[in-house]
Amino acid sequence: MGKVxxxxxxxxxxxxxxxxxxxxxxxxRRNRKVLLADCDPQGxxxxxxxxxxxxxxxxxxxxxxxxxxxxxVAETPYGDVLPANRELSGATVELVDMASREYVLKTxxxxxxxxxxxxxVDCPPSLELLTVNALAAADSVLIPVQCEYYALxxxxxxxxTIKLCKRTLNPQLEVQGIVLTMYDARTNFSEQVAAEVERxxxxxxxxxxxxxxVRIAESPxxxxxxxxxxxxxxxxxxxxxxxDEFIKREE
Numbered sequence: 001m002g003k004v005x006x007x008x009x010x011x012x013x014x015x016x017x018x019x020x021x022x023x024x025x026x027x028x029r030r031n032r033k034v035l036l037a038d039c040d041p042q043g044x045x046x047x048x049x050x051x052x053x054x055x056x057x058x059x060x061x062x063x064x065x066x067x068x069x070x071x072x073v074a075e076t077p078y079g080d081v082l083p084a085n086r087e088l089s090g091a092t093v094e095l096v097d098m099a100s101r102e103y104v105l106k107t108x109x110x111x112x113x114x115x116x117x118x119x120x121v122d123c124p125p126s127l128e129l130l131t132v133n134a135l136a137a138a139d140s141v142l143i144p145v146q147c148e149y150y151a152l153x154x155x156x157x158x159x160x161t162i163k164l165c166k167r168t169l170n171p172q173l174e175v176q177g178i179v180l181t182m183y184d185a186r187t188n189f190s191e192q193v194a195a196e197v198e199r200x201x202x203x204x205x206x207x208x209x210x211x212x213x214v215r216i217a218e219s220p221x222x223x224x225x226x227x228x229x230x231x232x233x234x235x236x237x238x239x240x241x242x243x244d245e246f247i248k249r250e251e
Contacts, residue, residue: 034117
């Protein structure tokens with residue numbers, strides 16, 4: 001039985017989508033079967049995995065129109081993708097009138113749990129119905145945290161959201177871990193933020209820190225994970241190390 005992992009942070013620009021794409025690709029490189037479900041209407045995970053946003057049917061059709069999972073999945077060398085585009089933004093309105101509206105994604109992914117080792121859900125950077133669906137469907141939440149000033153403020157808000165979801169929608173929901181992103185070893189400030197996060201959350205924080213790196217920033221424009229775009233780069237090595245640490249914790 002596969003595991004559903006929501007990759008979430010209510011604060012934007014923390015490396016959430018980048019972590020989704022590259023951790024999926026790194027786990028695929030480690031011979032795990034992975035699916036990336038793009039629940040963000042911006043569709044950045046979709047294009048970052050080399051899938052056209054125009055691919056139909058997509059996750060909107062899965063959630064709203066009743067399309068099957070197999071119809072909607074796009075296969076890539078870096079893992080399978082449930083693609084999204086701007087059409088998904090309408091799902092928030094259309095899901096409101098559905099029965100058990102918070103559990104539509106959970107129901108849709110039941111079949112996928114039989115086929116994949118890990119299913120990552122890239123959440124929008126806000127607490128809306130799509131994010132609530134992701135948290136209700138997930139076994140755990142992976143939280144990317146940018147090594148910058150407002151990091152702790154954002155993570156505190158998210159922890160409150162997770163507690164609320166655990167209490168009302170998904171009692172089994174756990175924190176998978178916290179990934180420090182955009183870490184700059186040249187600055188004392190990055191180290192101070194990292195130390196503060198580790199002080200608050202202890203072993204929940206992954207030892208692997210994702211660096212602020214040009215290759216990581218460039219790779220989405222080529223529709224490639226960084227481990228394919230430049231497999232020898234610092235960013236590529238970091239995500240492969242993160243995948244190894246992730247597998248060690250899980251298995």
